[in-house]
Amino acid sequence: MNPFKLTNLSCSMLAAIIISFLIFFVNTQSAKSQDGIVYSRYYLSGIDASKPVNWEFMVNSGRRADEWTEIPVPSNWELHGFGTYNYGHDHNNPERILGKETGYYRYNFNVPAIWEGKFIKIVFEGAMTDTKVKINGKEAGEVHQGGFYRFSHEITQLLAYGKENILEVEVAKHSSNPSVNRAERQADFWIFGGIFRPVYLEVLPQCHFERIAINAKADGSFEALVHLTEPPQDGSIEVEILDLKGEVSYGKLSTASSSVETWIKGKIDGVKTWNPEKPTLYQAVFSIKENDKTIFEKKERFGFRTIELRESDGLYVNGERVIFKGVNRHSFFPTTGRALSDANHMEDILLMKEMNMNSVRMSHYPPDERFLDLCDSLGLFVLDEVAGWQQGYDTIVGPKVIKSTVLKDGNHPSIVIWDHGNEGGWDFGNEKWFHEYDIQKRPVIYPWLIRNGMDTHHYFRFNAGIQRLTHSQTPFMPTEFMHGLYDGGHGAGLEDYWIDFMRNPVASGGFLWVFADEAVVRTDLDGALDADGNHAPDGILGPFKEKEGSFYTIKNIWSPIQIKPFNMNQNFNGNLWIENRYIYTSLKECRLEWSTYTIDGFRELKQIKNGEMSLPDILPGETKKIKLPIDGPLTEVDLFKLAAYDWEGRELYTWNWSITLPRDFAQKHLKLNKENQQEIIEAEETQKLLSIKTGEMLYVFNLENGMLHEVKKGEKQYDFNNGPVVEGVESKVEEVNWEMDEEGLIKIITKYSSYPKQTIWTIHPSGLLSFEALGPLLNGQEIDYLGLSFSYPEEKMKGVTWIGNGPYRVWKNRLKGAEFGLWQKDYNNTMTGYSYDNLIYPEFKGYHANLFAMQLVTEEGTIQIYSETPGIFFKLYNPENPPHATAGVTPNMPKGDVSFLHQITPIGNKFSGPETMGPSGNKIRAISHSGDQPIGIKLWFEFKD
Incomplete structure (x- = not known):
């Protein structure tokens, strides 16, 4: 069998000074660790999902039932072809089979004879959910219940020393405790089974630390509560505060110890505080001394910082009021489920920091310890959550999982708040256990309630609520808001919300829902990605962390x-x-x-x-x-x-920023074309069609509606036609005329009943075609969008290069994050958050802002269009709506293929339309006065081979 892997728990973590912030463990094998004096772990599984160890495995139902084979540990068994895929809502869906399989694991391992006389524990970081452990055929302890929590058993007396031992683990995907199933299994997220976090042995002296809890304040005050398995003889507890490299000592504290519980208190001078902007960390080396000899030593990383929730004010960390710029994060990756690697954790945190976030909420369960290690090192405030999606644990299991969470996570300086469940997922009677075990006495909140001095209401509408944000005296921090779905929410409306937040003295920021689409690889569906309809494609990022447009909007708005x-x-x-x-x-x-x-x-x-x-x-x-x-x-x-x-x-x-005006840019780049040899313009009118030829170019116009009907260059035809079509208001063609002006230019003049009142096509001897429409003169009308459209077959479109804002599309309430420049993208038909088989970002279709010029690359040739109109939008086709889209994310769109617009539509979120999300989500009320000279639309067209 594979030999044990020895890795120090308290390894140094070093951060690179460049953007990657690469952190790695430094594993040491000192003489002390060889003697069992320094705390060490001996992994039976892989250290994370990227480095698993195969165990024997069988599942009793679903796919590959009753087949003894091997499975990597840690992992979720569904991702390896076993059992049944279920989303949490399946318990209410009679058309879905609810998998309630049990998995059986076996693993043989050798125990060195020198371990005899030691105190040995087996530790599971997480198994879903009811877990029974046997060593050499004997039960190691009571069945553990709760799928997201560390648990352990002492197995000293069950081991055969100097021999091979057998570990057997039975994991039931659903619990025998109904409250566990309600809290974890009947939830709005994927339900998996298996040992999904590491398993290891702790080989300890008989007298060792059962618990070390640290409370280090911003002023250097330091206290720690230590629990021992047994009191040392003539003993003491000593702690030395060092930098992370162990090179600089900031002092020692010591106290006599004659019981199993001991407090150590003192003041440490010359230290820096921890905060997410500059996350300074230290290590505390705790020693148990017996007759002045160290018999056991354990290191804890920590930071000095002070947390206060001030009534009618806000949360203060180190005396500064915190504004949370945060996101909700599931522990999830498409190919491994909830079994994650260091690389997964690192990638997620770096992406959050790239968006200028300073905080993350654990939804809806405690994370891997390594994720919290990295939050400590890289700098993020963390809201750590005990599970309970919309129903909570009972008073039997609840105290146990709260204790497990606090004891595992309590020393992380990044954790500033405990969440007791989510949206009703709690029993208020269990709250006392947070206060019982957390010596830092961090605030305990209830996501979506006003309770314990914090208002965390979810998905509020803009300017809504009585005694909440608008006129509240309670710190307001929605633990979920801007519920994304496909391309809706998140960045759309965020600026309106944020401006409103920042003008209110009790606003404390908030947490977007959610970080990434939770689409899982279905090994039962040939590897297809499945987000369970519209239940899980709610991310700012795609399942493999593809960046949607809102990513850059958030980065802009939340830039410090x-x-x-x-x-x-x-x-x-x-x-x-x-x-x-x-x-x-x-x-x-x-x-x-x-x-x-x-x-x-x-x-x-x-x-x-x-x-x-x-x-x-x-x-x-x-x-x-x-x-x-x-x-x-x-x-x-x-x-x-x-x-x-x-x-x-x-x-x-x-x-x-653009410096030149669109008019000047167009004139500069069209200059050479205008100086081309002057061709004779020929015009012929037949059957309400006007054909105009100049050089190789032939333009045909419909004299009944003033539309461009046909374009040819030599023998090549371009299917750019059927425009302009008025978009956004009712407007009828009243009159169409054509003329040759004094310069010999042909003009087609069309008059309308409403917008745009008049358009003029002009054919130039160089072959250029210009178009001009008068600006909007409307009074009192509410409009979604306003402009003019043309037709071009989508199947012939190959790509676009443009000068304007990009590269991502925009919405009326999501303009930030797209910047002026020279951009290019190939045609794609991406449905945001849905086209997982071919998810290409940026999306080709949709609105784009601040057009100066664009070049459409088609099967027929290149069409270049220059704008002389400042601030104009263009649209390329209409994004297809995924089949599970809600009304909020299916905005009204202009019908044309290629559109030029004064105004565009906003987009809503999963639960509501854009009109609920702030002023930029409202329709525009057009106003005008007699004598106004509004900015019109002026375009130049050139058709090239």
Whole structure:
């Protein structure tokens, strides 16, 4: 059999100074560990899901029932072809088979003879759910109930020393305790079975620490409660505070110990506090001494920080009021279920920090210990949650799982709040056990209740609630809001909510639902990804962490460095107002990088100048004026970029602005075309069609409706036609005329009953086609969108290159995160959060902002379109709605294929429409006065081979 793997529990974790923040264990084999003095683990399973160990396995029902074979541990058995896939709602669905299989595990392992006389425990980090353990045929202890919790058994007397031993584990996917099933199995998430977290032995001296609980405050106050298995003879407990490398000592504390419970208290000078911006950690080396000789030693990582929930105020950490910028996170990966690796944890945390989040809520159960280790090291506030989706544990199991959670997780400085279940998933009688076991006395909240001094109401509508956010005296922190579904929610509406939050003194931030789509690989469906209809595709990211558009919106809105709005143009002199939205950190350690570019048509950006500057001492909450070192006006510049970086070189956000106006950009790039040889324009009218030929180009217009009917270049036909079609209002064609002006240009003039009142097509001798529509003159109408559309067959579209905001599409209530630049994407038909077989981001279809120019690449050739209209939107086709979409995420869209729009529609979320999510989700009420000269739409078209 595989030999044991020896790994120190209290390994040093080192963070790289670049963006990756790579943390790794440093495993040591000291003389002390060889002698059993230093706490060590001996893994029977793999250390995580990426490095499993095969055990013998059989499941008693479902797929591959009654077949003894092997399975990797840790894992969820469904992902390896066993048992039955179930989503938590299946218990209410008579059409679904509810798998209630039991899995049987066997593993043989050798026990060295030198272990005899030691105290030996077997520890399971997590098994779903009722778990019975046998060693050499004898039960190790009572059946453990609860699928997300560490449990252990002493097995000292059950082992055969110097021989091979057999471990047998029986895991029932559903519990014999109904409250466990209600809390964990009848929930809005995937239900798995199996030993999904590591299993290991602890080989200890008879006198060792059963528990170490640390409470280290921001002022350096240090106290620890230690529980021993037995009191040492003439003994004492000593703790030394060291840096993480163990090189610098900050002092020792010691106390005599004559009982199994001992407190150690003292003051440590010269230490730094832990916070998510600068997560300073220390290690405490706890020693049991007997007659001045160390008989056992254990290390604990911790941080100095103080938590206070102040009535009618908010949560304070280290004396600073916290605004949570957070997200809910399931422990999940598509190919491994809830059995995760260090790489999975690292990836999730780095993506959260890339979005400028400072916090994460554990939904809806405690996470792997390694995830919390990384939150400590990389810096995230954590809300740790005891399970109970909408029903809670009884008073038999509840106290046990609360104790397990607090004892396992309590020393992590990242954890600042305990969640007692979710949305009704609690028994209030169990709350006392948090206070019993947590010596830090962290707040205990009830997600979606006003209780214990915190209001955590879920999915509130904008400006709603009595005695809640609007006029409340209770700190308001929704533990779920902006419920994403497909492309709805999350970034859409977030800016409205956040502005409203920030103007309210009791607002304490909130947690988006949810981090990533929970789509699992169905090994029973040829590897298809399944999100169980619309139950689980709620993420900001796809199942394999593909970034949706909202990712960048959140990154923008939650950037701790904010730039106050200003008008960017050629006269920009470098003056900016910078706001610091950090909680703890001055901006004096941050820097800005700027660069200017010209845009060479649809080919490339060419950098002109660049520079950087360190920011001054702008304190948290302050706004100060700075001046970038820019020389002179920004003439001959198309694009200005400004990137903000923190003290570790991590990019917080990069803003892009256009410098030239669309009109000037179009004229510059169309100049060569206008200087082409002047061709003779020929016009012929037949049967209400006007054919105009100039050089190789033939344009045909319908004189009944003023629409472009046909385009040819030589013998090649382009199916770009049937436009303009008015989108957003009722408007009838009243008159169509054509004429040749004094310059010899042919013009087709169409008049309408409403918007746009008049359009003009102009054919130029160079072959260029221009189009102009008057601006909207509407009064009092409420509109979803407004503009003009054309037709082009979707099946002939190959891709687009454009100058404008991108690369992601936008919605009216999700404009941030798409930046000005030169962008390209190939055609795709991605349905956001649904097309898992071919999930391509950014999506091709949908709205895009601030069009300067675009080049449509088609099977027929290239169509170049330049805009002279500032701030115009364009739309390429309409995104298909997934079959399980709700009304909130199926907005009204213009019917045309290629549209040019003054206004676009917003999008809602899973539960409600955009009108409930703030002002930017409302329809626009058009207003006008006689004599107004509103901005119209002016476009240039060129059809190329």
